[in-house]
Amino acid sequence: MGRGDGHMNGTGMTISEKILAAHGGRERVRAGETVRIEVDLVLDDSDGAAAAERGAVRPGMTVLCGEAPATGLGALGCSASVAGQDALQAARLFGQATVRVPATVKCLLLGERPAGVHGTDIGLSILSRLGRESTAGRALEFGGEVLSGMSIPSRLSLCATATAGGACTGIVPADGVTFRYVCARATGSFASYESDSDARFDSTIEIDVGAIEPMVALADVVRGVPVGTLKPVRLSRAILGPGAMIEDLRVAAAIVRGRRVAEGVVAVVVPATGETLQRAEGEGLLDLLRAAGWEVLDPAGPLPEKGGPTPSPEESMTLSTVPGGGSAAQPGPGRIAIASPLTVAASAVQGFVTDPRPFLPAAGDLGAGPTRDDRPRQERQRERGTVITAFPRAEFRKEAGRSIQP
Secondary structure, three states: OEEOOOOOOOOEOOHHHHHHHHHOOOOOOOOOOEEEEEOOEEEOOOOHHHHHHOOOOOOOOEEEEOOHHHHHHHHHOOEEEEOOHHHHHHHHHHOEEEEEOOOEEEEEEEOOOOOOOOHHHHHHHHHHHHOHHHHOOOEEEEEOHHHHHOOHHHHHHHHHHHHHOOOOEEEOOOOHHHHHHHHOOOOOOOOOOOOOOOEOOOEEEEEEHHHOOOEEEOOOOOOEEEHHHOOOOEEEEEEEEEEEOHHHHHHHHHHHOOOOOOOOOEEEEEEOOHHHHHHHHHOOHHHHHHHOOEEEOOOOOOOOOOOOOOOOHHHOEEEEOOOOOOOOOOOOOOOEEEEOHHHHHHHHHHOEOOOOHHHOOOOOOOOOOOOOOOOOHHHHHHHOOOHHHHOOOOOOEEEOOEEEOO
């Protein structure tokens, strides 16, 4: 992993700057400026996955979020950032907000992603190396060859992890993976932006993803450490969600097949939407999870604060897939740790935080490469070609390196 030389002396704009300029009626904006923007969507809770699955989010949008995990929606090529309650209320009433244009750190993901390494692991690894002082208040823009093999759920986790570590947003330029995902769920036109070749970045870093291992975040200031370096800490709860997507449920079901949740661990899964739950039921995933001892909760219901027997002090760590869950300063009793769906599922079986790679099915690599698209044939056919195919009323064109919404 290398660090760039800091500011580039370019006159172009980053993706974040372009989106904010377009929504502020400005020709251009620069990092540090304050601009009044039109807000496309306001989310009060942390369930950005549900908003993505329901087609509420498209590239080029501005999204204000009440909780940091929802800012993972930048994975769809939009500007998603946390706002206080007053700003959220104003945005709901007037459709506008005043925001500060963030400086951008460009993160190039290079190499080949190993089996068992998830977007969460990549995000935690980046944060552990950069430190909060290098990410606080900044946008992390992800690029590089690794992204083409990452599914939208993995990208959502990557961006959400960035914001849990202090960044104001994480963002991935929209590509074919994004367009296929969005076109299957959303209606209406959208704008897709790319950073200019001479855009000014706060810094540029290169990350060798092939060297990354499964990670876990043990601190309130999220800084991941490799799972293999931890002393065994017993779990009291393992939580997939809130907002577990179908890919997360497939991975978890494959890992727990033929196994049981360890004694003393309460394992809970909260699907992103009712549709996700129904699809998982249809694929038999929830039957596998229930047989292994997982409790499946209604996506619309609250996550219980306690569940099952009261854990003893040495067995009271909670492992969750959702960043920003109140992590404490050090691992130990009563703490909350953050990890990938693979690590959460494997740790629930083992009874303590553990490396998920030995639990991966021998016949398949669930942690690397693109997710298999097994949706109905007619749905896949509808998505082929350009964005115009899915949105016949939309016009989608590119000029001067940027995509412009008519």
